[in-house]
Amino acid sequence: MTYWDNYYSNKIIGDNALVGEPSSFARFTLGFLRCHLPQQRDLNVVDLGCGNGRDAAHFDDCGMKVTAVDRSRDALRLIPREGIAKLCCDMSDLADVEQAFHLAYMRFSLHAVEKKVADCVLQWVARNLLPGGCLAMEARSVNDPRYGAGQSAGEHAFVDSHYRRFIDLDQLTAQLATQLDLEILHAEENWSDAHHGDDKAVVVRVIARNR
Numbered sequence: 001m002t003y004w005d006n007y008y009s010n011k012i013i014g015d016n017a018l019v020g021e022p023s024s025f026a027r028f029t030l031g032f033l034r035c036h037l038p039q040q041r042d043l044n045v046v047d048l049g050c051g052n053g054r055d056a057a058h059f060d061d062c063g064m065k066v067t068a069v070d071r072s073r074d075a076l077r078l079i080p081r082e083g084i085a086k087l088c089c090d091m092s093d094l095a096d097v098e099q100a101f102h103l104a105y106m107r108f109s110l111h112a113v114e115k116k117v118a119d120c121v122l123q124w125v126a127r128n129l130l131p132g133g134c135l136a137m138e139a140r141s142v143n144d145p146r147y148g149a150g151q152s153a154g155e156h157a158f159v160d161s162h163y164r165r166f167i168d169l170d171q172l173t174a175q176l177a178t179q180l181d182l183e184i185l186h187a188e189e190n191w192s193d194a195h196h197g198d199d200k201a202v203v204v205r206v207i208a209r210n211r
């Protein structure tokens, strides 16, 4: 059983109590996108590494057509909604799937995967975003207080209770703009909005658009 299966079957104390409540990043994303994607009903959204689906459920409540992707079957079991399409797979296995969408959303999942998986999924997103469609990501920054905890596992990566690859905002925005030709609409390092209990997470938040 993986760390995330244990987490989502409540064997590890986590944020499953918050399943009925969207994250602050989901709220931020929808507010931010109001001027770029004003008609939010019926937008096709893919939530990559959706976990217990608390943000996927919020997008569903807003009338969007949501596909929730996660490798953990136990995570997807926590999304009891008919309206949300669930795909249990490794996000790097999406490479052969053709699916046009308006919003690709990744909260706390970019830092959960190795660089080669991230590169593969970001290329897939760039290929499948509709013109004007957006990619929204929140992930732990290299300035997060947990950076350096545990065993080193590659550049900016450590295995503590589980794998985390902390994100350098400048490297990420350069990759999105230069390699994937996305337009950066918003890029920030955020020191307060993602805090949860004693986890004082420092995160990068990026929203990029297919031109």
Ligand SMILES: C[S@@+](CC[C@H](N)C(=O)[O-])C[C@H]1O[C@@H](n2cnc3c(N)ncnc32)[C@H](O)[C@@H]1O
Residues within 6 Å of the ligand: 004, 005, 023, 048, 049, 050, 051, 052, 053, 054, 069, 070, 071, 072, 075, 089, 090, 091, 092, 106, 107, 108, 109, 112, 113, 117
């Ligand atoms: C920190 S949790 C974030 C969950 C959710 N997005 C949230 O904000 O609450 C990371 C999630 O990424 C999923 N994940 C990790 N590696 C993955 C991969 N290679 N493919 C698909 N999902 C993956 C885990 O199962 C877990 O649900």
